[in-house]
Amino acid sequence: MTSTAPRQSTGHQQSLRTEILEARSVNLDGFVEEWPEKGLVAMESAFDPAPSVRVEDGRIVELDGKLRDDFDFMDTFIANHAIDVTSAEESNALPSAQVARMLIDPSVSRDEVLAVTRGLTPAKVLDVVKLMNVVEIMQGMQKMRARRTPANQGHSTSARDNPIQVAADAAEGALRGFAELETTLGVLRYAPLVAIALQVGAQVGRGGVLTQCALEEATELELGMRGITAYAETISIYGTESVFIDGDDTPWSKAFLAGAYASRGIKMRFTSGTGSEVQMGNAEGKSMLYLEIRCILMAKGAGVQGLQNGSISCIGVPGAVPGGLRAVAAENLVASMVDLECASGNDQSFSHSAMRRTARAMPQLLPGTDFVCSGYSSVPNADNMFAGSNFDTEDFDDWNTIQRDFQVDGGLRHVREDEILQAREKAARALQAVFAHLDLPPITDDEVVAATYANSSNDYPFRDVLSDLKGAQSVMERGITGLELVKALESSGFHDVAENLLTVLRQRVSGDLLQTSAILTADFVPLSAINDPNDYAGPGTGYRLEGERWEQLKKLRHVTSSTNPETEVG
Amino acid sequence: MTTPTTTAPPERTVTLREIGPARRGTRPDEVVVALSPAFAGHFSKTIVDVPHAEVLRQLMAGIEEQGVTARLIRVRDTADLAAISHIAAKMSGSGISVGILSRGTTMIHQKDLARLSNLELFPQSPLLDAPVFRMIGSNAAQYAKGESPQPVPTRNDQMARPRWQAKAALLHLKEFECIEADRGPVEVEAVFGPGTAG
Amino acid sequence: MTALTRDDYPLSINRPELLHTPTGKPITALTMDAVVSGELSAEDLRISPETLQLQAELAEASGRPQLAGNFRRAAEMTAIPDADVLAMYNALRPRASTGAALAELADRLETTYSAPVCAALVREAAEVYERRDLLARPTGDDD
Numbered sequence: 001m002t003s004t005a006p007r008q009s010t011g012h013q014q015s016l017r018t019e020i021l022e023a024r025s026v027n028l029d030g031f032v033e034e035w036p037e038k039g040l041v042a043m044e045s046a047f048d049p050a051p052s053v054r055v056e057d058g059r060i061v062e063l064d065g066k067l068r069d070d071f072d073f074m075d076t077f078i079a080n081h082a083i084d085v086t087s088a089e090e091s092n093a094l095p096s097a098q099v100a101r102m103l104i105d106p107s108v109s110r111d112e113v114l115a116v117t118r119g120l121t122p123a124k125v126l127d128v129v130k131l132m133n134v135v136e137i138m139q140g141m142q143k144m145r146a147r148r149t150p151a152n153q154g155h156s157t158s159a160r161d162n163p164i165q166v167a168a169d170a171a172e173g174a175l176r177g178f179a180e181l182e183t184t185l186g187v188l189r190y191a192p193l194v195a196i197a198l199q200v201g202a203q204v205g206r207g208g209v210l211t212q213c214a215l216e217e218a219t220e221l222e223l224g225m226r227g228i229t230a231y232a233e234t235i236s237i238y239g240t241e242s243v244f245i246d247g248d249d250t251p252w253s254k255a256f257l258a259g260a261y262a263s264r265g266i267k268m269r270f271t272s273g274t275g276s277e278v279q280m281g282n283a284e285g286k287s288m289l290y291l292e293i294r295c296i297l298m299a300k301g302a303g304v305q306g307l308q309n310g311s312i313s314c315i316g317v318p319g320a321v322p323g324g325l326r327a328v329a330a331e332n333l334v335a336s337m338v339d340l341e342c343a344s345g346n347d348q349s350f351s352h353s354a355m356r357r358t359a360r361a362m363p364q365l366l367p368g369t370d371f372v373c374s375g376y377s378s379v380p381n382a383d384n385m386f387a388g389s390n391f392d393t394e395d396f397d398d399w400n401t402i403q404r405d406f407q408v409d410g411g412l413r414h415v416r417e418d419e420i421l422q423a424r425e426k427a428a429r430a431l432q433a434v435f436a437h438l439d440l441p442p443i444t445d446d447e448v449v450a451a452t453y454a455n456s457s458n459d460y461p462f463r464d465v466l467s468d469l470k471g472a473q474s475v476m477e478r479g480i481t482g483l484e485l486v487k488a489l490e491s492s493g494f495h496d497v498a499e500n501l502l503t504v505l506r507q508r509v510s511g512d513l514l515q516t517s518a519i520l521t522a523d524f525v526p527l528s529a530i531n532d533p534n535d536y537a538g539p540g541t542g543y544r545l546e547g548e549r550w551e552q553l554k555k556l557r558h559v560t561s562s563t564n565p566e567t568e569v570g
Numbered sequence: 571m572t573t574p575t576t577t578a579p580p581e582r583t584v585t586l587r588e589i590g591p592a593r594r595g596t597r598p599d600e601v602v603v604a605l606s607p608a609f610a611g612h613f614s615k616t617i618v619d620v621p622h623a624e625v626l627r628q629l630m631a632g633i634e635e636q637g638v639t640a641r642l643i644r645v646r647d648t649a650d651l652a653a654i655s656h657i658a659a660k661m662s663g664s665g666i667s668v669g670i671l672s673r674g675t676t677m678i679h680q681k682d683l684a685r686l687s688n689l690e691l692f693p694q695s696p697l698l699d700a701p702v703f704r705m706i707g708s709n710a711a712q713y714a715k716g717e718s719p720q721p722v723p724t725r726n727d728q729m730a731r732p733r734w735q736a737k738a739a740l741l742h743l744k745e746f747e748c749i750e751a752d753r754g755p756v757e758v759e760a761v762f763g764p765g766t767a768g
Numbered sequence: 769m770t771a772l773t774r775d776d777y778p779l780s781i782n783r784p785e786l787l788h789t790p791t792g793k794p795i796t797a798l799t800m801d802a803v804v805s806g807e808l809s810a811e812d813l814r815i816s817p818e819t820l821q822l823q824a825e826l827a828e829a830s831g832r833p834q835l836a837g838n839f840r841r842a843a844e845m846t847a848i849p850d851a852d853v854l855a856m857y858n859a860l861r862p863r864a865s866t867g868a869a870l871a872e873l874a875d876r877l878e879t880t881y882s883a884p885v886c887a888a889l890v891r892e893a894a895e896v897y898e899r900r901d902l903l904a905r906p907t908g909d910d911d
Binding site for chain 1: 774777778779780781784787789795798800803804808809810812813814815816819820822823826827830831832834835836837838839841842843844845846848850853854856857860861862886889890892893896897900902
């Protein structure tokens with residue numbers, strides 16, 4: 001049996017129309033009734049606390065109806081670190097409707113909103129966003145997104161952990177526009193080879209793309225410290241004390257880890273999302289969004305620059321309750337309205353229905369977020385080792401068309417086949433050279449050819465997995481760093497790729513990528529909320545898809561030429 | 571496909587008759603099967619409607635076809651699968667147990683392993699059907715005999731999340747509600763009700 | 769030197785003269801020639817505590833006090849070896865350390881690594897862990 005088998009009929013005679021509706025893919029999705037007492041509710045629950053705050057001697061002594069002695073560790077951390085004590089009482093005294101209006105009023109600047117939100121308690125934030133419908137949430141996002149220019153992140157993984165595949169797909173993904181590329185493994189011991197492949201492939205596709213390898217904390221940090229990866233994001237936080245402890249962490253351990261990453265010059269964001277607490281059975285009777293707001297403020301308090309949220313791997317939970325996707329859109333907005341970089345989900349298999357999958361992304365794609373997807377699968381979903389994304393390689397042309405239809409920038413673009421083939425081949429060749437230089441298991445010319453034309457991991461010759469794993473181990477034992485990769489690329493004639501990688505490595509010395517929402521442009525200019533601040537102030541302002549970028553996005557696979565309608569433009 | 575329909579023959583049912591407090595077994599040729607608080611009680615079938623009667627029948631048949639005895643207990647004070655399975659392993663004469671939650675999530679455990687470890691875990695309850703339960707029983711019995719069976723092949727389905735994640739959470743919460751704190755595990759006997767032999 | 773403002777960002781482009789490696793090389797020395805000739809080691813590609821303080825100034829100037837605080841902790845942590853950083857992180861996990869062990873860690877951060885901001889974070893954690901029953905219990909065979 002598979003979960004995608006259709007439901008069986010009830011045995012009663014059905015109308016022909018009902019039969020058609022029963023067969024629709026949306027009816028393969030799961031939906032459940034709310035259960036607010038247990039926290040199985042998106043954002044409208046009578047069991048969430050009422051906002052309150054009291055400050056004495058520069059210290060918050062009451063938070064959302066609790067006195068300091070009764071604070072759990074989330075309350076304590078948020079009260080001590082996230083909330084601006086000097087403005088808290090004044091900001092929380094503002095009517096929630098007024099704060100909500102400020103979020104959507106173009107005549108109120110982003111900075112003016114931040115002056116208020118930095119003092120709000122979790123329950124007050126919830127009270128504000130509960131007043132907003134999904135269009136208002138999008139309006140808020142349009143203004144509150146930290147970086148003016150939206151971007152996108154891709155997943156580049158392989159069901160066989162095949163490094164050549166990862167390199168070729170990373171090159172294609174980078175060329176198509178992903179500003180960040182993330183990988184992870186089936187067999188964890190493959191990590192060093194796959195992380196190297198991702199880095200090399202990405203720098204072939206487009207210099208300056210940032211890469212990461214999602215692993216347990218210690219190995220992830222080590223690959224980062226060695227300069228094999230450039231950033232990290234799988235640092236999970238949770239909205240209740242009990243679930244946080246189940247995850248074997250506390251806000252203080254995670255805050256310490258945030259410092260550790262910055263101390264090595266590595267960009268980092270936390271991860272959280274609605275539904276994780278109820279999924280783990282310890283929501284403490286609070287709504288999913290209330291608990292997520294606690295996570296967001298905890299991240300803010302830890303001084304981490306950003307957050308990946310939007311339910312992430314628990315999307316099936318908010319996705320199944322009424323108003324769930326409104327709550328998911330709201331959690332992205334809350335991250336942005338407290339001035340964090342937001343990598344806004346759309347990164348996990350979400351629905352059997354193509355219509356529902358598309359709709360799910362609109363609240364992020366239309367207003368734009370720092371990363372519309374925190375993992376668009378730039379490999380076929382069958383190769384996606386994050387358990388599948390909401391979008392994959394088969395959706396590239398649809399995504400590009402939607403960008404063109406609405407004149408919105410979702411971070412990707414159509415790229416001509418010849419350019420893609422060239423990048424894929426070059427990535428495979430570059431990796432072949434790096435492996436040879438580092439005395440790793442050889443990559444054959446047949447594999448390079450396969451990589452050039454492949455779709456999925458099935459299209460590649462089998463690797464000798466045991467040799468690869470030995471090679472991976474030797475990468476760790478020999479202490480190979482990003483610098484060795486630069487040397488290998490330079491000495492084997494891939495000078496431009498070597499320069500790209502060296503420039504990325506040099507960035508960690510400057511620390512510029514540690515600032516909020518930082519990415520690297522193709523010209524290696526760090527672009528963050530400092531030098532590219534969102535200046536939306538109503539119609540005609542803020543980021544507009546225009547000029548050269550709009551010309552790029554007008555291109556699709558098939559567009560009939562207006563000059564000569566018997567041909568297509570390309 | 572095991573989704574029941576009104577035209578299907580009546581299902582097997584099972585009730586669990588309590589015999590007395592569960593005890594540590596002495597027979598080296600037994601596997602203890604530990605059932606969660608709501609198994610074959612508050613709930614009667616797994617997340618994908620496999621009747622609990624069928625789950626038990628298959629697990630027990632899998633164990634017995636290896637010449638090993640199945641002994642059933644119900645754990646009442648926790649709905650944590652690792653805890654349920656580990657409690658049972660410590661009571662098993664062979665040191666091997668199978669723990670199962672109402673929604674179908676299953677684990678093979680061994681008494682000398684750490685609680686959070688296991689021999690085999692089947693986390694994707696929507697993908698567990700009758701043949702898989704039989705293989706799980708069979709493997710548990712082989713471990714009890716000191717053999718090293720091939721692990722039961724695990725399945726994966728990326729679309730399990732959209733269909734089942736929320737229902738799994740709901741079932742988990744309901745199972746939690748059936749916990750009876752401070753009540754120790756009990757020995758139970760499966761009494762199978764009417765229905766075809768399948 | 770006057771405090772940095774938002775206009776100084778990105779430092780790698782607008783103020784490269786302020787940027788040095790922990791080994792004292794200017795950032796402009798990180799060239800391909802230097803890589804190929806073997807003049808550079810992995811140590812040259814690390815961020816220096818001074819640079820993290822500069823980024824903290826920028827974060828402060830951009831209205832991000834918590835981010836600035838994180839950079840100040842990070843500046844202190846540059847002195848701590850990789851393995852010790854991970855060990856300290858593990859010590860802060862729930863029920864991983866006794867109150868005495870956390871107090872000792874805070875003292876060590878202050879005295880060995882001149883890391884008062886990190887020490888304060890550890891002391892705060894110890895206080896909260898005690899109240900929330902998240903300290904390891906002292907036992908005979910445990911520290």
